[in-house]
Amino acid sequence: MAVKKGLGKGLDVMIPEVIIENTDKSDENVSRETLIHISDIEPNKSQPRKKFDEDALQELADSIKQYGVIQPLILQKREKYYEIIAGERRWRAARLAGLKEVPAIIKDYSPQEIVEIALIENIQREDLNPIEEAQTYHRLIEEFHLKQDEVAERVSKSRTAITNSMRLLKLDDRIQQMLIDDMISSGHARALLSIENKDVQYHTACKIFDEKLSVRETEKLVKQILKEKPIKEASATIEDEFIYRDIEERIRNIIGTKVSIHKKKKNKGTIEIEYYSNEELERIIDMFEAMK
Known part of the structure:
Protein backbone atom coordinates (compact mmCIF):
# COMPACT_ATOMS: atom_id res chain seq x y z
CA MET A 1 0.00 0.00 0.00
CA ASN A 129 7.90 38.54 11.33
CA PRO A 130 4.96 40.98 10.93
CA ILE A 131 6.68 43.06 8.25
CA GLU A 132 7.67 40.05 6.12
CA GLU A 133 4.07 38.82 6.29
CA ALA A 134 2.64 42.23 5.37
CA GLN A 135 5.08 42.65 2.47
CA THR A 136 4.08 39.28 1.03
CA TYR A 137 0.36 40.09 1.22
CA HIS A 138 1.13 43.38 -0.52
CA ARG A 139 3.06 41.56 -3.23
CA LEU A 140 0.21 39.13 -3.90
CA ILE A 141 -2.16 42.07 -4.32
CA GLU A 142 0.10 44.37 -6.35
CA GLU A 143 2.06 41.89 -8.46
CA PHE A 144 -0.55 39.19 -9.00
CA HIS A 145 -3.62 41.43 -8.80
CA LEU A 146 -5.40 39.48 -6.09
CA LYS A 147 -8.06 41.07 -3.95
CA GLN A 148 -7.76 41.10 -0.18
CA ASP A 149 -10.62 38.60 0.06
CA GLU A 150 -8.73 36.23 -2.25
CA VAL A 151 -5.53 36.57 -0.24
CA ALA A 152 -7.46 35.93 2.96
CA GLU A 153 -8.99 32.78 1.50
CA ARG A 154 -5.62 31.42 0.36
CA VAL A 155 -3.96 31.81 3.77
CA SER A 156 -7.03 30.89 5.86
CA LYS A 157 -7.23 34.28 7.56
CA SER A 158 -9.94 36.92 7.79
CA ARG A 159 -9.97 39.90 5.48
CA THR A 160 -9.61 42.13 8.57
CA ALA A 161 -6.42 40.30 9.54
CA ILE A 162 -4.96 40.93 6.08
CA THR A 163 -5.93 44.61 6.21
CA ASN A 164 -4.45 45.10 9.69
CA SER A 165 -1.26 43.35 8.64
CA MET A 166 -0.75 45.53 5.56
CA ARG A 167 -1.40 48.72 7.55
CA LEU A 168 1.94 48.11 9.28
CA LEU A 169 3.68 49.05 6.02
CA LYS A 170 2.47 52.63 6.56
CA LEU A 171 4.69 52.96 9.63
CA ASP A 172 8.00 54.79 9.61
CA ASP A 173 10.79 52.56 8.26
CA ARG A 174 12.62 52.76 11.59
CA ILE A 175 9.58 51.37 13.40
CA GLN A 176 9.22 48.60 10.83
CA GLN A 177 12.80 47.61 11.62
CA MET A 178 11.97 47.59 15.35
CA LEU A 179 9.14 45.17 14.55
CA ILE A 180 11.53 42.98 12.56
CA ASP A 181 13.99 43.03 15.46
CA ASP A 182 11.19 42.10 17.89
CA MET A 183 11.72 45.31 19.90
CA ILE A 184 7.99 46.07 19.83
CA SER A 185 4.93 43.97 19.01
CA SER A 186 2.32 44.31 16.27
CA GLY A 187 -0.10 45.60 18.92
CA HIS A 188 2.32 48.40 19.82
CA ALA A 189 2.84 49.19 16.13
CA ARG A 190 -0.88 49.36 15.32
CA ALA A 191 -1.38 51.82 18.18
CA LEU A 192 1.34 54.05 16.67
CA LEU A 193 -0.51 54.25 13.34
CA SER A 194 -2.73 56.97 14.81
CA ILE A 195 0.30 59.29 14.90
CA GLU A 196 0.88 60.70 11.43
CA ASN A 197 4.18 62.47 12.12
CA LYS A 198 6.96 59.93 11.41
CA ASP A 199 9.44 61.40 13.90
CA VAL A 200 6.85 61.36 16.68
CA GLN A 201 5.99 57.79 15.72
CA TYR A 202 9.63 56.75 16.02
CA HIS A 203 10.39 58.59 19.26
CA THR A 204 7.23 57.16 20.82
CA ALA A 205 8.27 53.67 19.71
CA CYS A 206 11.65 54.17 21.38
CA LYS A 207 9.87 55.25 24.57
CA ILE A 208 7.75 52.08 24.40
CA PHE A 209 10.87 49.94 24.09
CA ASP A 210 12.91 51.78 26.74
CA GLU A 211 10.13 51.80 29.31
CA LYS A 212 8.78 48.35 28.37
CA LEU A 213 5.25 49.69 27.97
CA SER A 214 2.37 47.27 27.43
CA VAL A 215 0.03 47.63 24.46
CA ARG A 216 -2.64 49.10 26.74
CA GLU A 217 -0.15 51.63 28.15
CA THR A 218 0.93 52.46 24.60
CA GLU A 219 -2.64 53.15 23.53
CA LYS A 220 -3.05 55.52 26.48
CA LEU A 221 0.24 57.25 25.65
CA VAL A 222 -0.78 57.74 22.01
CA LYS A 223 -4.16 59.19 23.04
CA GLN A 224 -2.37 61.55 25.41
CA ILE A 225 0.04 62.71 22.68
CA LEU A 226 -2.79 63.33 20.23
CA LYS A 227 -5.09 64.99 22.77
CA GLU A 228 -2.88 67.22 24.89
CA LYS A 229 -0.43 68.80 22.44
CA PRO A 230 -0.26 69.85 18.83
CA ILE A 231 1.82 67.35 16.88
CA LYS A 232 4.76 69.75 16.38
CA GLU A 233 4.92 70.53 20.08
CA ALA A 234 4.67 66.83 20.95
CA SER A 235 7.47 66.10 18.51
CA ALA A 236 9.69 68.78 20.08
CA THR A 237 8.96 67.50 23.61
CA ILE A 238 9.81 63.91 22.73
CA GLU A 239 12.89 65.12 20.85
CA ASP A 240 14.04 66.98 23.99
CA GLU A 241 13.64 63.84 26.06
CA PHE A 242 15.97 61.93 23.79
CA ILE A 243 18.50 64.78 23.74
CA TYR A 244 18.63 64.78 27.55
CA ARG A 245 18.90 61.00 27.64
CA ASP A 246 21.85 61.23 25.28
CA ILE A 247 23.51 63.82 27.54
CA GLU A 248 22.87 61.62 30.58
CA GLU A 249 24.56 58.72 28.81
CA ARG A 250 27.56 60.84 27.81
CA ILE A 251 28.07 62.07 31.39
CA ARG A 252 27.65 58.53 32.73
CA ASN A 253 30.40 57.32 30.39
CA ILE A 254 32.69 60.04 31.71
CA ILE A 255 32.21 59.59 35.47
CA GLY A 256 31.18 55.93 35.50
CA THR A 257 27.92 56.11 37.44
CA LYS A 258 24.23 56.80 36.85
CA VAL A 259 23.29 60.39 36.02
CA SER A 260 19.79 61.91 35.78
CA ILE A 261 18.89 65.28 34.31
CA HIS A 262 15.70 66.91 35.62
CA LYS A 263 14.52 69.65 33.28
CA LYS A 264 12.68 72.67 34.67
CA LYS A 265 11.14 75.72 33.06
CA LYS A 266 13.10 78.45 31.24
CA ASN A 267 15.94 76.10 30.26
CA LYS A 268 16.79 75.40 33.90
CA GLY A 269 17.19 72.07 35.66
CA THR A 270 19.25 69.87 37.94
CA ILE A 271 21.78 67.11 37.40
CA GLU A 272 21.60 64.19 39.81
CA ILE A 273 24.67 61.96 40.20
CA GLU A 274 24.32 58.68 42.08
CA TYR A 275 27.04 57.03 44.16
CA TYR A 276 26.93 53.74 46.04
CA SER A 277 29.75 54.02 48.59
CA ASN A 278 31.94 56.63 50.27
CA GLU A 279 34.84 55.43 48.16
CA GLU A 280 32.88 56.06 44.98
CA LEU A 281 31.92 59.53 46.19
CA GLU A 282 35.58 60.32 46.83
CA ARG A 283 36.44 59.06 43.34
CA ILE A 284 33.83 61.35 41.74
CA ILE A 285 35.06 64.35 43.77
CA ASP A 286 38.66 63.64 42.75
CA MET A 287 37.56 63.47 39.12
CA PHE A 288 35.85 66.89 39.29
CA GLU A 289 38.85 68.42 41.05
CA ALA A 290 41.11 67.09 38.29
CA MET A 291 38.98 68.96 35.75
CA LYS A 292 39.79 72.39 37.24
Whole structure:
Protein backbone atom coordinates (compact mmCIF):
# COMPACT_ATOMS: atom_id res chain seq x y z
CA MET A 1 0.00 0.00 0.00
CA ALA A 2 1.27 3.48 -0.81
CA VAL A 3 2.12 5.77 2.12
CA LYS A 4 0.83 9.32 1.81
CA LYS A 5 2.06 12.45 3.55
CA GLY A 6 -0.19 15.48 4.02
CA LEU A 7 1.45 18.90 4.24
CA GLY A 8 -1.11 20.67 6.36
CA LYS A 9 -4.24 22.73 5.80
CA GLY A 10 -3.69 25.23 3.04
CA LEU A 11 -0.65 23.58 1.53
CA ASP A 12 -2.44 20.33 0.77
CA VAL A 13 -4.70 22.19 -1.65
CA MET A 14 -1.71 23.37 -3.69
CA ILE A 15 0.74 20.49 -3.27
CA PRO A 16 -0.33 17.00 -4.39
CA GLU A 17 -0.08 13.96 -2.12
CA VAL A 18 3.33 12.34 -2.02
CA ILE A 19 3.64 8.69 -2.97
CA ILE A 20 6.58 7.09 -1.17
CA GLU A 21 6.33 3.61 -2.65
CA ASN A 22 6.45 2.94 -6.39
CA THR A 23 2.97 2.56 -7.85
CA ASP A 24 1.63 2.57 -11.37
CA LYS A 25 4.41 4.05 -13.55
CA SER A 26 1.86 5.28 -16.06
CA ASP A 27 0.38 7.77 -13.61
CA GLU A 28 2.25 10.91 -14.60
CA ASN A 29 0.12 13.21 -12.43
CA VAL A 30 1.51 11.81 -9.17
CA SER A 31 4.52 13.59 -7.67
CA ARG A 32 6.98 11.23 -6.00
CA GLU A 33 9.56 11.84 -3.33
CA THR A 34 13.17 11.60 -4.45
CA LEU A 35 16.62 12.33 -3.01
CA ILE A 36 18.42 15.46 -4.27
CA HIS A 37 22.04 16.35 -3.59
CA ILE A 38 22.02 19.29 -1.17
CA SER A 39 24.58 21.27 -3.19
CA ASP A 40 22.22 21.23 -6.19
CA ILE A 41 19.58 23.17 -4.25
CA GLU A 42 19.36 26.96 -3.92
CA PRO A 43 16.92 29.12 -1.93
CA ASN A 44 14.11 31.04 -3.55
CA LYS A 45 14.93 34.74 -3.86
CA SER A 46 11.22 35.49 -3.50
CA GLN A 47 11.05 33.70 -0.15
CA PRO A 48 8.99 35.92 2.21
CA ARG A 49 11.15 34.97 5.16
CA LYS A 50 14.46 36.83 5.37
CA LYS A 51 15.62 36.13 8.93
CA PHE A 52 16.37 32.70 10.40
CA ASP A 53 16.96 32.14 14.10
CA GLU A 54 20.40 30.52 14.40
CA ASP A 55 19.63 28.75 17.69
CA ALA A 56 16.39 27.31 16.31
CA LEU A 57 18.23 26.17 13.17
CA GLN A 58 20.82 24.38 15.28
CA GLU A 59 18.08 22.64 17.27
CA LEU A 60 16.49 21.46 14.03
CA ALA A 61 19.89 20.34 12.74
CA ASP A 62 20.39 18.26 15.90
CA SER A 63 16.97 16.69 15.37
CA ILE A 64 17.80 15.97 11.72
CA LYS A 65 21.02 14.24 12.75
CA GLN A 66 18.95 11.90 14.88
CA TYR A 67 15.80 11.40 12.82
CA GLY A 68 16.61 12.70 9.34
CA VAL A 69 14.48 15.12 7.29
CA ILE A 70 10.98 13.83 7.98
CA GLN A 71 9.09 16.15 5.63
CA PRO A 72 10.42 16.53 2.06
CA LEU A 73 11.34 19.85 0.53
CA ILE A 74 9.24 21.17 -2.34
CA LEU A 75 11.50 22.08 -5.28
CA GLN A 76 11.19 23.37 -8.82
CA LYS A 77 13.73 22.45 -11.50
CA ARG A 78 15.66 25.35 -12.94
CA GLU A 79 18.27 25.23 -15.69
CA LYS A 80 21.26 24.36 -13.51
CA TYR A 81 19.80 23.84 -10.05
CA TYR A 82 16.69 23.10 -8.00
CA GLU A 83 14.90 26.09 -6.44
CA ILE A 84 13.26 25.77 -3.03
CA ILE A 85 9.53 26.41 -3.06
CA ALA A 86 8.93 25.25 0.52
CA GLY A 87 11.39 24.01 3.12
CA GLU A 88 14.32 26.46 3.17
CA ARG A 89 14.62 26.15 6.95
CA ARG A 90 14.89 22.35 6.64
CA TRP A 91 17.49 22.76 3.87
CA ARG A 92 19.60 25.12 5.99
CA ALA A 93 19.38 22.80 9.00
CA ALA A 94 20.23 19.77 6.86
CA ARG A 95 23.40 21.53 5.70
CA LEU A 96 24.30 22.26 9.32
CA ALA A 97 23.71 18.60 10.12
CA GLY A 98 26.16 17.59 7.36
CA LEU A 99 23.65 15.79 5.11
CA LYS A 100 24.66 15.21 1.50
CA GLU A 101 21.13 14.54 0.21
CA VAL A 102 17.62 15.53 1.25
CA PRO A 103 14.19 14.13 0.33
CA ALA A 104 12.28 16.36 -2.06
CA ILE A 105 9.29 16.62 -4.36
CA ILE A 106 9.94 18.13 -7.79
CA LYS A 107 7.01 20.09 -9.21
CA ASP A 108 6.31 22.95 -11.63
CA TYR A 109 4.51 25.98 -10.24
CA SER A 110 3.56 29.40 -11.55
CA PRO A 111 5.27 32.46 -10.00
CA GLN A 112 2.09 33.23 -8.07
CA GLU A 113 1.82 29.69 -6.71
CA ILE A 114 5.47 29.83 -5.59
CA VAL A 115 4.81 32.96 -3.51
CA GLU A 116 1.57 31.55 -2.09
CA ILE A 117 3.11 28.22 -1.07
CA ALA A 118 6.10 29.86 0.61
CA LEU A 119 3.78 32.29 2.40
CA ILE A 120 1.37 29.60 3.59
CA GLU A 121 4.17 27.38 4.88
CA ASN A 122 5.77 30.21 6.86
CA ILE A 123 2.45 31.44 8.27
CA GLN A 124 1.49 27.95 9.40
CA ARG A 125 4.80 27.66 11.25
CA GLU A 126 4.63 31.28 12.50
CA ASP A 127 8.06 31.84 10.97
CA LEU A 128 7.48 35.29 9.47
CA ASN A 129 7.90 38.54 11.33
CA PRO A 130 4.96 40.98 10.93
CA ILE A 131 6.68 43.06 8.25
CA GLU A 132 7.67 40.05 6.12
CA GLU A 133 4.07 38.82 6.29
CA ALA A 134 2.64 42.23 5.37
CA GLN A 135 5.08 42.65 2.47
CA THR A 136 4.08 39.28 1.03
CA TYR A 137 0.36 40.09 1.22
CA HIS A 138 1.13 43.38 -0.52
CA ARG A 139 3.06 41.56 -3.23
CA LEU A 140 0.21 39.13 -3.90
CA ILE A 141 -2.16 42.07 -4.32
CA GLU A 142 0.10 44.37 -6.35
CA GLU A 143 2.06 41.89 -8.46
CA PHE A 144 -0.55 39.19 -9.00
CA HIS A 145 -3.62 41.43 -8.80
CA LEU A 146 -5.40 39.48 -6.09
CA LYS A 147 -8.06 41.07 -3.95
CA GLN A 148 -7.76 41.10 -0.18
CA ASP A 149 -10.62 38.60 0.06
CA GLU A 150 -8.73 36.23 -2.25
CA VAL A 151 -5.53 36.57 -0.24
CA ALA A 152 -7.46 35.93 2.96
CA GLU A 153 -8.99 32.78 1.50
CA ARG A 154 -5.62 31.42 0.36
CA VAL A 155 -3.96 31.81 3.77
CA SER A 156 -7.03 30.89 5.86
CA LYS A 157 -7.23 34.28 7.56
CA SER A 158 -9.94 36.92 7.79
CA ARG A 159 -9.97 39.90 5.48
CA THR A 160 -9.61 42.13 8.57
CA ALA A 161 -6.42 40.30 9.54
CA ILE A 162 -4.96 40.93 6.08
CA THR A 163 -5.93 44.61 6.21
CA ASN A 164 -4.45 45.10 9.69
CA SER A 165 -1.26 43.35 8.64
CA MET A 166 -0.75 45.53 5.56
CA ARG A 167 -1.40 48.72 7.55
CA LEU A 168 1.94 48.11 9.28
CA LEU A 169 3.68 49.05 6.02
CA LYS A 170 2.47 52.63 6.56
CA LEU A 171 4.69 52.96 9.63
CA ASP A 172 8.00 54.79 9.61
CA ASP A 173 10.79 52.56 8.26
CA ARG A 174 12.62 52.76 11.59
CA ILE A 175 9.58 51.37 13.40
CA GLN A 176 9.22 48.60 10.83
CA GLN A 177 12.80 47.61 11.62
CA MET A 178 11.97 47.59 15.35
CA LEU A 179 9.14 45.17 14.55
CA ILE A 180 11.53 42.98 12.56
CA ASP A 181 13.99 43.03 15.46
CA ASP A 182 11.19 42.10 17.89
CA MET A 183 11.72 45.31 19.90
CA ILE A 184 7.99 46.07 19.83
CA SER A 185 4.93 43.97 19.01
CA SER A 186 2.32 44.31 16.27
CA GLY A 187 -0.10 45.60 18.92
CA HIS A 188 2.32 48.40 19.82
CA ALA A 189 2.84 49.19 16.13
CA ARG A 190 -0.88 49.36 15.32
CA ALA A 191 -1.38 51.82 18.18
CA LEU A 192 1.34 54.05 16.67
CA LEU A 193 -0.51 54.25 13.34
CA SER A 194 -2.73 56.97 14.81
CA ILE A 195 0.30 59.29 14.90
CA GLU A 196 0.88 60.70 11.43
CA ASN A 197 4.18 62.47 12.12
CA LYS A 198 6.96 59.93 11.41
CA ASP A 199 9.44 61.40 13.90
CA VAL A 200 6.85 61.36 16.68
CA GLN A 201 5.99 57.79 15.72
CA TYR A 202 9.63 56.75 16.02
CA HIS A 203 10.39 58.59 19.26
CA THR A 204 7.23 57.16 20.82
CA ALA A 205 8.27 53.67 19.71
CA CYS A 206 11.65 54.17 21.38
CA LYS A 207 9.87 55.25 24.57
CA ILE A 208 7.75 52.08 24.40
CA PHE A 209 10.87 49.94 24.09
CA ASP A 210 12.91 51.78 26.74
CA GLU A 211 10.13 51.80 29.31
CA LYS A 212 8.78 48.35 28.37
CA LEU A 213 5.25 49.69 27.97
CA SER A 214 2.37 47.27 27.43
CA VAL A 215 0.03 47.63 24.46
CA ARG A 216 -2.64 49.10 26.74
CA GLU A 217 -0.15 51.63 28.15
CA THR A 218 0.93 52.46 24.60
CA GLU A 219 -2.64 53.15 23.53
CA LYS A 220 -3.05 55.52 26.48
CA LEU A 221 0.24 57.25 25.65
CA VAL A 222 -0.78 57.74 22.01
CA LYS A 223 -4.16 59.19 23.04
CA GLN A 224 -2.37 61.55 25.41
CA ILE A 225 0.04 62.71 22.68
CA LEU A 226 -2.79 63.33 20.23
CA LYS A 227 -5.09 64.99 22.77
CA GLU A 228 -2.88 67.22 24.89
CA LYS A 229 -0.43 68.80 22.44
CA PRO A 230 -0.26 69.85 18.83
CA ILE A 231 1.82 67.35 16.88
CA LYS A 232 4.76 69.75 16.38
CA GLU A 233 4.92 70.53 20.08
CA ALA A 234 4.67 66.83 20.95
CA SER A 235 7.47 66.10 18.51
CA ALA A 236 9.69 68.78 20.08
CA THR A 237 8.96 67.50 23.61
CA ILE A 238 9.81 63.91 22.73
CA GLU A 239 12.89 65.12 20.85
CA ASP A 240 14.04 66.98 23.99
CA GLU A 241 13.64 63.84 26.06
CA PHE A 242 15.97 61.93 23.79
CA ILE A 243 18.50 64.78 23.74
CA TYR A 244 18.63 64.78 27.55
CA ARG A 245 18.90 61.00 27.64
CA ASP A 246 21.85 61.23 25.28
CA ILE A 247 23.51 63.82 27.54
CA GLU A 248 22.87 61.62 30.58
CA GLU A 249 24.56 58.72 28.81
CA ARG A 250 27.56 60.84 27.81
CA ILE A 251 28.07 62.07 31.39
CA ARG A 252 27.65 58.53 32.73
CA ASN A 253 30.40 57.32 30.39
CA ILE A 254 32.69 60.04 31.71
CA ILE A 255 32.21 59.59 35.47
CA GLY A 256 31.18 55.93 35.50
CA THR A 257 27.92 56.11 37.44
CA LYS A 258 24.23 56.80 36.85
CA VAL A 259 23.29 60.39 36.02
CA SER A 260 19.79 61.91 35.78
CA ILE A 261 18.89 65.28 34.31
CA HIS A 262 15.70 66.91 35.62
CA LYS A 263 14.52 69.65 33.28
CA LYS A 264 12.68 72.67 34.67
CA LYS A 265 11.14 75.72 33.06
CA LYS A 266 13.10 78.45 31.24
CA ASN A 267 15.94 76.10 30.26
CA LYS A 268 16.79 75.40 33.90
CA GLY A 269 17.19 72.07 35.66
CA THR A 270 19.25 69.87 37.94
CA ILE A 271 21.78 67.11 37.40
CA GLU A 272 21.60 64.19 39.81
CA ILE A 273 24.67 61.96 40.20
CA GLU A 274 24.32 58.68 42.08
CA TYR A 275 27.04 57.03 44.16
CA TYR A 276 26.93 53.74 46.04
CA SER A 277 29.75 54.02 48.59
CA ASN A 278 31.94 56.63 50.27
CA GLU A 279 34.84 55.43 48.16
CA GLU A 280 32.88 56.06 44.98
CA LEU A 281 31.92 59.53 46.19
CA GLU A 282 35.58 60.32 46.83
CA ARG A 283 36.44 59.06 43.34
CA ILE A 284 33.83 61.35 41.74
CA ILE A 285 35.06 64.35 43.77
CA ASP A 286 38.66 63.64 42.75
CA MET A 287 37.56 63.47 39.12
CA PHE A 288 35.85 66.89 39.29
CA GLU A 289 38.85 68.42 41.05
CA ALA A 290 41.11 67.09 38.29
CA MET A 291 38.98 68.96 35.75
CA LYS A 292 39.79 72.39 37.24
